[in-house]
Amino acid sequence: MPLPRTAFALLTTVVIAGCATVRPQEAFDDVEAIVAERSPYRVAWTTDSDEDGAADTAVADLLADSLTADEAVQIALLNNRRLQATYEDLGVAQANLVQAGLLSNPVFGARALWPLEESGPPDLGFNVAVEFLEVFYLPLRKRIARSELEAAQLRVASAVLDLAARTRSAYVRAQADAARLAMQRRVVANAEAGYEASRLLREAGNVPATDLLAEQALYEQARLDLLVAEGAAVESREALVRLMGLFGEAADLRLASTLPPVPETEPELVRVVEGAGESPNPEAFDTAALERAALEASLDLAAARQDLVTFGHRIGLATPEALLPELEVGGEIEREEGEWEAGPEVEIVLLLFDQGQARRAALRAELRRRQALYYAVGVEVRSAARTLAQRLATTRRTALQYERVLLPLRAELVAQTLLRYNAMQTGVFGLLQAQQLEIDAARRYFDALAAYWEARADLDLLLQGRMPALDGTGLALPSGGGPAMRDAGH
């Protein structure tokens, strides 16, 4: 049975299309573009190509001297194998797209009929069975596969941005722990001086044993705290090294010396109005603009949208975009009422028994579910924008207050205490105590800086289109104890 001409023509085009090869690198280019548009980082997919060598060289170069946060992030993006593994999603999705464009292979059939009555040549019959109805499905199938490829690209880009943000936070934590460790070393030196002073006084016969024991206890406690601080510093460095995908000698990082102070100005969207003493309130920034920017950038939202649109295509909607709930005004979800036709198959299937009503109900439920999820992501992105802006304002103000007010105050107090010491109004212990308070303020300053930079990394991530975990520490309130203090009764 000869093929209809039209079908034949179709077939040839499909077969030619089927020769399409799988080129995932093109899909990766799109990912690169998404990342480049949102962040300053380069990404490289180290398939077995020359680029591998280039990436390794870049990592080695970056590791050559002390490491900034940006450099640490760049190394993680080039070197983290989990991220590389994620890139393979693109390969799979790209292959699926090619697959979607291929017709099923034709089935060749032959038959020979021998007459039973009389001898003679058999009646030979040949047929090529092609599932030619596929021809009608092809465009739809390809659209779906393309959507899925796009979704995979979004997922991969998301993974890139997530890793960048996590690496930045890990870097900040490692720096903060290094700073806390340095402060704790000063606390130990201070406590050691107090202990030594007390020992010398005791040797001279001037203080009772209790004074010496109290100073010794302070000193030993400070050394214990140092042990904890050392452990924390090692662990937070290790977390950073892990994200950067390093081990062996390369893992011996040298971080830039200290946490940078808060910058003079914030990015346009989160300009905080500086007002001494008042608590920072989110109204100080243009929250509407900030939320809009976060929504526009949100890859999660884009993914939810993509999902909804893909689904719309799958159920044969001509303009599935109409399904998207209006997020900008935060209004009601527009429901698209009416029935959908289940694709071209209605023209084929004889709707005798199953008229598709059950399947349509299921599809409608699926659709509503996707709409609700899309809407929910929008709400969460908005809330995250407000939360992080608030957090940035609070941590910024705190760090500035330490930097501009409290630390100079404490330093001045030490200087004035030294004058009182010179006037023999207070002794060496009073001096050490004033200095201990200064060190403690410095430690809190570094805590505040770390909280600021973490908030900053989270907000950057949100504006790059990813939802950060909002369980960030923000600022811990000082615990009840505070540093152990000498009693003033010396």
Place this chain on the structure above:
Amino acid sequence: MSSFSRRDWMKASAAALGGAALGSVRRAAALPAEWDGEAAARALEPAAGGAVRPRIPDDLSTPYVGDRPPRVHTPNGSSITGRRADDGAWVYHLVAEEVQHEFAPGLTATCWGYNGQVHGPTFEAVEGDTVRVYVTNRLPVATTVHWHGFFLPNGMDGVGGLNQPVIPPGETFVYTFPIRQNGTFMYHSHHDEMTQIALGLTGMFVVHPNTRGEIPEVDRDFAIMLHEWAVDPGTSRPDPNEMSDFNVLTMNARAFPGTDPLVVGHMDRVRLRFGNLSPMDHHPIHLHGHYWKIVGTDGGRIPEAGQWPETTVLVPVGSTRTVEFTADALGDWAMHCHMTHHVMNQMGHEFPNMVGVDAAKLDREVRPLVPGYMTMGQVGGDDMGAHVEMGHMPVPENSIPMVGAAGPFGYITMGGMYTNMLVRPRPVDYDRFPGWYEHPPGTVAHAVSAEVAARDGVRV
């Protein structure tokens, strides 16, 4: 020889900045961490030809107000001798007001005084006078004046609420009473005494006898009011709430080295009238090189048979003690309260006992943490004043070293209730600083060699 030349540990190397860098933290200005102990020691020793400049004003005369010349000298203060009114009464005017008062160079405080000074001027009257004292109150609070030791009409005794209504701020009251006694008395606020006396509202009141010869004539008659204050270093107002930890001890409201010396001629008859209105402490005043007889109290003159010799007179709170003696020994003689903490300035009683502590070790430990730190007190407090004075040990604003002033042989480690009596050959200008005493050869203690000591069988 000054004790500093032994202080080799003072050759402090510049202290390294301590601790981890604090990033962008601004430290207070660094303190000078380096100085030359040798040079400091040399600066204090009387160099050949280079006399040490004493911190003593050249002019020691007492200003006074009134129609009669004063007969009493109030070092660092003045007399008020009254004006004769038409009805024959002697009129005085006291103005109670806030006064910026200097206890010693470098230590000034906002006190309460009379007629612009702390303490008030020394009244001089004569037995038989009728006095009218106008008292104008320019304080922010009510006050009164009590005439301590006088026998007068009950309504003139000055106890607020008991004998009279208090004098409100801005008002003037008048006290009128006849004087029927002679001797050394005082006057002071008798309203909220704890505050008003602590801030300085006191003065001496001397009454001369009206019959010559009743008491011996003297060549030098001094009035000295003893007092104590609480002025924390870095503050500028005495704390009237202090009950025991007084840290500025004064003679006529001056703490050494702010006290003017008493200049007397050799063999002068000298009378010293001490009054004590310290809030909480009696003071045993000791004079070196002489003995005196205690000849009077605020109750009057002691009959000669009852006078006894002393080198120290205990002046209780709320009393006067008058002593007389002949200045028969040439030289520079110290006169001071013998309570050791009363010859310190702004002593800090929170300072730990550092005597005998190994300072070098402690310096090594603390100096990296606190640039400018120097262990003190490990041999007592004898060196502190010199450090402060020479500027390598900055102290809080408005505070002075606990002890010290340059003397002819180095640093005088005294402060507070301390002054010098300078006895010089007559004639002597009482109103000028005569220069330090020039000792006859061989009359000053000096170092000896082992050989010299051995001649006396002393092994060193």
